[in-house]
Structures are given as C-alpha cells and as structure tokens.
Amino acid sequence: MLLKRSKEEVVLLLLCGLSIPSILPFGIVRLFQGNLILATVDLLIVLGMLCIMVFVWRTRRVRFAGIAVTVFYSLGMLAAVYVKGVSIVFWVYPTMIAAFFILRAKEALMINSVSLLCLLAILHDAMPLLDLSSVVVTLILINLFSYIFSDRTSLQHFELNQQAEKDFLTGVGNRRAFDRQLQSLCKQGEPQTDACLLILDLDHFKKINDQFGHTVGDQVLIQFCSLLRSRIRNADSFFRYGGEEFVVVAMGVDEFTAARFAEELRALVEKTELLRDYPVTVSIGVARKLAEEQGQAWFQRADAMLYAAKLSGRNAVRVAREDKA
Template structure:
C-alpha cells in the first residue's frame, strides 16, 4: 500500500473516530443540558409559586386593613354584632368577589376562637372554630398574620388570617380563603404549563368530596382529562415519594414538577403538579446521528480529494475556519469586541441589524461607546455607563456573580438585554468580548400588566422601594397619585367586559401620554392605577393630578362615551414606610370617591 493510500486511510479512520466521539459527546451533552434545564424549570416554577403566595398575602392583608378602617367595623367586631358586621362589609365583600371569583371564604373571628361572621354563610356563626382550625388558633395566640393551605367547612383553600387590634387591644381576626384553582390559573398564565392540584386524602372534607374524586397514591384529584390521566398514572408508578421525574408518553417527554404543600403540623396537605413538555424524541436523535454521518462523509471525501493538493488543502481549510468562525459570531445576538476605553473594534451582523448601522465608522460618527445608548431608569437593576465609580465593563467583571441588565432604545422601541463580559489580552492590549442577549419578552411578562401593557404591581413595588431609598439618601421628594375609574362596574354591566377592557387600555394609554418621561404609571389592580412622580412636591402633584382628571373627563372613550376618575394624592415623608404612604393615598382616594367622585383629594 502506497504512502498516499496509508495517509488517506489514516485520515479516514481518524475522521470517523473523531466524528463518533463528537456525536456521542453531543448526545451526552444534550442529555445533561436536559437535566439542567429540568432543574432550572423546577426552581423557576417554585419561585413563581412563592411570588404568587406573597402577592396573594400582600393583596388580602391590604384589603383586610382597608376593611377594618371602614366606619363601624371595629365596633361591630368588638360587640360581636354579626348582623351589623354583615351589613357594613357586604359591599366590600361583593367587590372582593368581583376582583377574584375564586374567593371562597371571608370570615371574622373573635379572640376566644369563635366565629363572629361568615360572609359566605352568614347564618352560621358562634361556633368554636379555633378548636378545629390550627391556623386560627395560632393567629389568636401570636396575633400575627398566618397563611397557607388548610381545610374547613368550604373545603381546602389557601387561607390568609389577619389579626386586628384596636388601641393595643386584640379584637379578633379576618380570614380570606382562596380556591386552589386561582393559583392554578396564575401558574398556567405565568409558566404556560398544564397544572393541576392534588389533595392529600387525610385532608379531605365533606365539601371536597364532589370536586376531588380521582385518587392516586393517597391523593385525591379533580376530574382528569384524557391528556392528564395517563400522565398521572405514569408519574405515580414506582414513585412513592412523588418526586420530580421525566415521563415518556406517546412519543413525547414531559418533565413533571411537583410543588409539595405541608400544613402547620408538618404533614402533607397536597401538591401542585406542573407538566413541562421537554420532548426530544427518538426521531430527533436519529436525525442528529444521520446529519453527523453525512457531515463525516462529506469531510472525508473532501479531505481524500485534496490530500494530493496540499497547498489548496491548507487554503481551503483556512477559508473554512474563517467562514465557520464568522458564522458562529454572526449567529449570536449583539456580540461586540471593545477596547479598554470602550471603543468598538468589531461587531457582528446582529449588532448592525438592531442599531440600523451599516459599519462601525457610521456608528462612531454618532457614538463613541455603546454605553451612550444605555437608558437611565429609576432603579438600580440596570447598568449605567458609570456605576459605583467604575466603568460598566469593569463593574461587570468585578461582580460576575450577578446578572447585569441594560435598557436601550432604537427608533422609539425599548429593549432589555442581559450583558456578559469576558476579558482577553491581545498584543499587550486588553479587550472585552461583550454579549448582549435580548430578554425583552421575558422581562415584559414579569414586569408589565398583560392587558394595559404598563407596569404591574410587582414592578411598581420595586420602583417605589428604590425611590424611597433615593429620597432618604439624597433628601429628594416624590409623590404618588392613586386613581380609580368612577362607576367602572356600571361600564362592565351595561357594555360588557370587553368594552370595559378597552376602557382600561385607553385609560392607561392616556395616562402614559400625559405624564413625564421620569414618571412611572402602573396598574394597581382592577380599575385602580398608580403614578409615581419623582422630585415632585405635594402642591405640584395636586396640579398634575387635576390636569389628568380634567383631561380624562373630556376624552371620548369608544362605545361608553366619557368617564371620570377620582384621585388620591400623597407626598412621601422620610420617616414612613411604603405601606404607610400607600395607605395615606388610599385614604384620600376613598375620601374622593365618597365626596362625589371626579375630584382630587390630597
């Protein structure tokens, strides 16, 4: 056998060996990535669930204290006057039911453990409920808020029990109970995963028997769909601890993620199950192997054909490597290589497409550094060109354990990016490889209200907390406006909820156009909105609020004509907490609503 043939055979064997190793490594790596993705999904879902719990708790604590501040409530509770308490609370109870149809329970408790009033069953009261309900007993004993899943007359519910005191005298507690379906809906809405609730058989009550009929491994479930039933059966099979697992079913793969729930006694209450479709089927594996064989065959033919032409082989190989590298770089999102002083010396295709430049020279005519495009925002969650006395690249390298984000706008469109920086040394000069990854859609899901596309309550709470820190640190004033659309229930009743939704969207857009760029508008809940006005005194805030009120009063709304709104105004005092400020604004809004509406009170 000639030397050339021996070289060709050696190259062929080497290529096939390398291809086999790379293919095996790729498949192993894909399997590892699937496992890591499953773990990440589990952590993300549990974080979403924790957020839903906190959101429910803060919402109903706020509503509980708002109810307590209503005239006559404290006196009726102290006197255990169920009829009077029912009369005073009925309107607010209907409002709460409209806000959340899954609200099952609203109940007042006396300090001795007896029920004063069940709004959902006003005819039943006076029973010693604390002897049957550990959460109620624990709340009376500690006089602190307690929440979690617990059974009762109405069945299993997520309960928030809020204690009340009047002049340092404990007068009882108010309990809210929310159907698990409410949490299921929020989980599905946020994670886009099929979700259901399993109730432990030891926690079954009479009210649960009709809803939870199917049973597996000591748990009861509601009626299962044809899709859910085989998944549950596969999940519980040889899985006594009901831990997270991957299920193969009908050519697909599902990551079944449980959220275990335990009561105050430490024993199981139930669990939420989330089904994440992570299908990577057998057919896809075959396609990877086939593509690998085809690539191997093509490379082998090419190399065998050019062994006799060494020079051409080297040139073609260099060209291939250059093309391969360029393809990888251009497939990434906004990769930029910068010098130590921030000047861009290389940018990939995605960078030019996003910023609408044809070359670096054209970019440099308008900007020296990409940090010129970083937006200034009222929160510390986003990078600025200078942070804590360091340039932005130095700051990222000094805090690599954090996730860094920036906002940039092009032609009126604002996007949110995560930023990663890697440092390299080339020809005695330091350079930085910077990767901008567009996460605008994910960020919007977490921070924007889905209907109105303005900030949601969770995002506003973060901005408010940051504004309070800035106010205290730099002695800067700010104010808030709490707005409520007058007679909004009548809009829904007369024109329908779709028309009501259009009113909310038009109202939100009107607010957004009227406020300053530095102001923040958010949907507070239902038909309530809130606006944060940085560097604004109470007097200026009142003028802005009245201008808004007048603008809204004359604005025509499709289908419904004109509407009005009531506004409560409060300026932040450095000695108070966020809840105190919101409480004061809510009181002024309440006064505006009960003083004839369509007015501003501060």
C-alpha cells in the first residue's frame, strides 16, 4: 500500500510510525512506576502520532499534518523536559532533526528556534551555565547543518525535476512534463478548468532532415520553439511531445479564442524564415477540455483535428467543435 503513496506521505507515516515504538515502552514503564505526569506526556505523544497517521492515510494531506506533527512533537519534548528535567534533554536532538525531514527548511528552523528559546527558559536554572551553553551551541550547530543539508537537497531535487521535465534540445517541456500537467488538469473532483490543447506538427519535416541533415533540422526546431515562446502567454505551457510534434496548453480560453490563437501561430511560422530559402509551415489541431473529460480523450480529439489539418493540405488549423445537442 505504501507504494501507492507519495514520498512525502511515506516519510511522514514512517516517522510517526517509528516514534510510537520509541516512546510507548517508556510511557508504559513510567505508568507502572507511578510517574503519572511523564507517562501521560509520553502516551499523549503516542496518541497524537496515531491520530496524525490515520489523518494522513485517509486524507493524504501531508502539508497540514507535517506542521501538526512537528509542533505536537516539539511541545511533547518541551513538556517532558519541563517535568523530568536535564536527564532527558538528549531527546531534543532527534526531535529537532526530524523537523527537517518533515517540513521545509525555513519552517523547521523557525519552529526549532522557538523550541530552543523555550528550552532555555526551562533549563536556565536547572543546569550550570557552561553545560547549558554546550547544549545550546550543539543544538544551534545541528539546526544550522540540518538547514543547509535540507535546503541544498530541496534545491537539487528541484533542479533535477526541472532537468527531467525539459527537452534536451529545445529547452521546452518534454512529454513527461506534459503528461503531468494533463493529469493535473483532468484530476477527478477538481473544478472545471477552461483550457485548450493545441497540437502542432511541422509540415514535411522529414524532408528537411533528408535534404539538409539532422543538424540543420535541429536548428529549425530550436528556432521554432524560440519563436513560439516569444508569442505564447505566461499562463500557457509549451511542450515537445516528440520529434517535430509540439503541444501548447492554453489556459482560460474557449475554442474560439484558441482557434484565433492557433491561426496567429500558424501565420507567424509561415512568414518567419526558419530555414533560408525553404518554407517551413505548421499544422495545428485544437480541442477545448470538456467537463469530466479524461486527458487521453482530450488529447485524442486535438490529435484528430491535427490529422484533419494535414489531410486538408497542411499549413492549416482545425478545431474540434463541441456537440451542443
């Protein structure tokens, strides 16, 4: 079942799950020893972790749950130190480190900083100044190193995702990025989003490769993408679907507006000299997303319009009309 969960869910579920066998035995032992206050703190932490695990498992809302886990765990740690004193101050270290696995680096650092100030208020009369200073310095270093590691890891993860979702030649989104956006736009239960697919295919591109070579063909693709990126809006997305086939996701437009937009793109490509003394044109199929329509069906309707544009002689735009009946 965990294989079907996101990595954020898995991390949160595992951290909560591991905390339960780590704390529960201490709570049971203290309960039998008559240390009711500290046993209550331990058992409340265990109960809180169980509730959060159930919440994440049922709702898959990791953002709220992550903050709740960190705050709850930090409060439990501070309560335990307040009740028991210096003897369990070592529990502060894994608590603060765990925050960086659950939250974003800045959020974890902020919560841990507040916890550290509270810890100082609790221990300032309970420990010699030198010992307290050592604890504070080591906690500051742990938070600093954890922050740097978490921040750099998040940055590298973002950069790797960006690279993995970009076409290596043209720099536009690749098919993986397109599939992800298509899935997001067609997610069940989400409000209907006005959007149109424009599938573009460079006409007779194989002839360019055969006549001028693949290096020249690659330069045509690069210039074509640069040309279109200068025209599409910030709200729109542009992807290379494969070979000489591209997709534009136009947001917030109906099929009539998308048709005009597609015609502008077609005319722009036709009048721009992408290859010297050789005409380069594009055929475009357009389809608006229908209510409750799945991504594959939406794409197939736009692709059928592209096929119709090519059958009509190429260098044309064809639009899927909605059935008003």
